[in-house]
Amino acid sequence: MALLLGVAQARANDDVLRRLADPATQVIQTLDYANTRYSRLDQITAANVGALQVAWTFSTGVLRGHEGAPLVVDGVMYVHTPFPNIVYALDLAHDGRILWKYEPQQSRDVAAIMCCDLVNRGLAYAEGMVFLQQADTTIVALDARTGAVRWRVANGDPRQGESNTATVMPVKDKLIVGIAGAEFGARGHLSAYNLKDGTLAWRAYSTGPDAEMRIDPDRTTELGKPVGRDSSLASWEGEQWRMGGGAPWGWFAYDPALNLVYYGSANPGTWNPSQRPGDNKWSNAIFARDADTGMARWVYQMTPHDQWDYDGVNEMILTDQSVDGRARPLLTHFDRNGFAYTLDRATGELLVAEKFDPGVNWARGIDMDKASPTYGRPILDPKYGTEAEGEDVTYSGICPAAIGAKNQQPAAWSPSTGLFYVPTSRLCMDYEPFHVDYAAGQPYVGATLNMYPPPGGDGQTGRFIAWDNLKGRVAWSVPERFSVWSGALATAGGVVFYGTLEGYLKAVDAVTGRELYRFKTPSGIVGNVTTYAYGGRQYIAVLSGIGGWAGIGLAAGLSDPNAGSGAKDAYAALSSYTALGGQLTVFALPEGR
Template sequence: MRRHVMTPLLAAAMLWGCGSERAQTGAQTARDGVGKVDAALLTSGGDGHDWAMTGFNYQEQRFSPLTQINAGNVGRMGLAWFADMPDARGQEATPIVIDGKLFVTGPWSKLFAFDAVSGRKLWEYDPGVDKQKAVQACCDVVNRGVAAWKGQLFLGTLDGRLIALNAETGTPNWSVQTTDNSRPYTITGAPRVVKDMVIIGNGGAEFGVRGYVTAYDATSGAQKWRFYTVPNPTGAKDGAASDAAMAKVSPTWSKNGQWKQSGGGGTVWDSIVYDAELNQLYLGVGNGSPWNHGLRSEGQGDNLFLSSIVALKPETGEYIWHYQETPAETWDFTATQPITLATLPIGGQQRKVLMQAPKNGFFYVIDRTNGRLVNASQFVPGVNWASGYDLKTGRPNENPAARYYRTGKPFLTVPSALAAHNWQPMAFSPQTRLAYIPAQSVGAAYLNPSSPLDQRQPIGFNVGQDLGNAMYPRDAAAVKGATAGATGSLVAWDPVANKPRWKVDYPTPWNGGTMATAGNLVFQGTALGEFRAYAADSGKQLFSFPAGTGIMAGAATYMVGGKQYVAVLAGRGGALPLSIGYAIGKARDVPNRPRLLVFALDGKAALPPAPGATPAAPVPLPTETVAPQQVAQGKLLFGRYCQVCHGANAAGGGVLPNLQNSPVLADAETWKSILIDGALKDQGMVSFAKVMTPEQAQAVRHYIIDEARWARANLGNANAAGKPTAAATPAETASMKTGAR
């Protein structure tokens, strides 16, 4: 096993010293292994022996032609091998598998190579991301996978680098910084490779950045083009790729507004899809910065290309067409969710379409030849921001009350920023002609800013919302209602008939991505710790494996030596478990055991016995009393800066420490050393001295103590303490004792 650790300084030095000759020397060029991955393989996906890119092939249907494991025998499927992963944070990557080698990423942008049959680790690569970058990652320190091309693997890192590695050895060939590290940019999505170019986007709109996508030469790392998704706030020119398009979209933005300071958002943090039939590149563009359209653009204009799908010429990055799903986006309704390509019989003719089930709750079928809307219907119940779409104009029929910044009244929106469908992969089967959506119902209240805390700050979300008052009220019935109201489902959607064909309900949201096969199967993991297989045509459950931890990622399947395998990453994290607290229900109590699980027919491997699940004893709370005003101040500060990682009401979601049960609550000096002095910055818990005084940090501590007292009195000790502590690793246990994030 080889272990490589690259610091940002070393990465910069390597880029300075490398050239085409160096990169070609390091790349594997033989027509086997990753060396065989080219346009032909990524266009077709091959015969199913390989899973050569994150969505299987350029259509990104996540559908495999393999049939050895099928609806008739999947009940015989068992664990073939497993590998424990090092970081108990969100596991969101889909493995890629080429000629018997499996490559998968984990938190902190680490990359691992395994023998796909035995599970033997071949090498691992740690890019050495500074843990302080975590405070600029809106939704955990995750990574969704790598791209392969002609002997190289391409990895995007949380700190904005794009790194090319030799697939045989894990040795870096080149590295380029794709973002301005003085701004809160991140990369969590998988790169795509098209025409010998690596295409990568970024994230960071919650903190204040301007979105763009860049193409780099796969051999040398030289920049080929860059396309910006929103206008330049300064009015300056950016380059040929996007200047012409930006001139057209600039009138859809106000002359002033906070976008002038924030950059406007529009980050492309996940979906980038290449259409090999039409030679078009599709970008799924994200939310505005700040979310609040009333502040961002003074309530004026559609703000293109926010919440849009944009088609570009892949060779140059030039604009072709766009479709905006949510004009004047104001609810964090991104269009970054997975995009799938297909040809479907609609209206008596074969239509080349793209499909997407984004955050806002509508399933879109769009003609990819011209960007015109074919259909849009609600795929989850209760959507209340709009009643439907006008197919002539392509615009939603909005509920006026949803524009909270105009009415001055809070609006409980369904779905919310956490989405009817988030990043979890959606699959499509050309056999059943059904899309398989990992859907959920999670509402949220949107409120206009009400205090100076809600203005732009150097740390934390800058979304133009009243975050401090958006937590659960002190009402046990309301907390239980929120828990019961947040649910999930697997929806089999018929894009031709424009309606669901079948549905499986889950008691909690944030279940895993889907993968379909020609064996009439759909695979999905659940938040409560199962890996399941369903009949793709009927939804009948055919298989379940107790993974012992929640599963969010999408699976992949492959064949080696005449045997089919199914691989999936297990482990919890991401936006919802970090931020929502009580509302994820029983999922809070599911241990977080990061593992790679690989299955085959008649697999005989077994997971080690889980440690005893004895609930952690609640720590004694300090008896000191403070003025109600100090507690109230602490609540506002916690809501503004802390809840996105430690959960609403400091309840925790079972991933990071439950602060209601932190021993540090009793130690004011240690609390100050963490929040103000940055004692745990190397673990990702940075100092908040830029936005809090020592006295305010103590107000946060007093608020959490007060919240913990209420929870223990009204919700019971189990709700206050959580249950994963007994199963925690030594490092996790130490982290809980110190309150590390």
């Protein structure tokens, strides 16, 4: 009986795996468990994409940053909004007729503790249920046919500064969820809930004692070596780990063969590095955890003792590629700190670490000498640290800015070209740390920022690049007026799509980067372009609605130059190109093309 139950549990998510194999359907935000954001649909090609037309549109009724993308299952599209996190089920047979609507009843007080806009990165589908994690951390399982609540559970406590902006990911019989709140001193954790009833299966913290982090000091490794006992506790002063941040508010990936879940942790609390001596493990780190137990297989800290707010939460993209003539399971990660990392995802071995933005100056490089005691650590340029002269001092000219050379907007990978398509940002900053005392539910930031374009440049603050993860170099680059805040989409038709903060949906050639198509949507695009098929036609869909960290000044009507964690003035010109909105735009080729 135990054996049979084990088999049944292991196969509990065959439904999701089957649907992931169908490119016409989208059941998770990243299109597949590997986070490639690659679609095998090929009706829209480099030769005909210029003929795309708007097929239909839908207004969400909400005017804040629209991140994430819709899902498509069995002829129904599921669309989410920013706070208050409304969910719509739309009938694809009737150009988006509303089948049902779910609107959470959550306190507006949570809006006050959400860093960098009221965004939500979307829904997931599994076993006839649509899953949403609300801003107040409540997870709800909605009946996909009716919208009725099957179960709900609170993952955190907004009174302690905990909130949510991330999507969720169903894996086997569990739902993987993160949390936000590092800017409020919240102690980050990744949790797994049982799909059937919402009970907690396991929880793993980013900081603290080994048992609470689900780390085995002898078996969990960093760069091939055991992390050792109390690896986190030894890297914090006193009890600082309790408000240590490290919140996993980004994206998750899963390798069914290895049964490992991959994700990154955010910045340590506070932004003032002088208040938290040590490496502050395991903030700013990549984790590989067993999906069944949550135990960490390996971990790698990219930015020890973060002095710049370089959260490590950006997506982990899983590929199988040949390295030195040998097939290897790889993980590629474009970090906020400006470096692109390629690791062996089975062992955590670091294979490549190079700047994907040549303007990065806080570190000269990553030490790749395996015999070195600092192997895998950044080679810092002390000129751009933020604690050498203590607090209440402005440290200038740091690149990238805290917003990152790339933020959470996901990249894509094409097996046809072997290239990664990466939305990037080009901003530098002045950073002034100051002392801040911790109080539950109150901001625990401890720094003010001023962000601006790199000196001596043309004033453009964005690039959309193609990256070779094995050679560690840019294959081609498309300059953009503003940071590219939309997620990329690569397709079997040889086309790559992305959106711009001005509101353009753009299509470029996957091999050359040559622009093939553009269309101006009603508001700036911070959502992720997606594709699906219905009735024999391939469609492209994207949410537009200016917001997110880059658009927070416009979305929230900010007037203080220091508001929006330094972003307000950095993107002040956006108001000349776009306005608030909340719309889904769906594109297709004319019938017969």
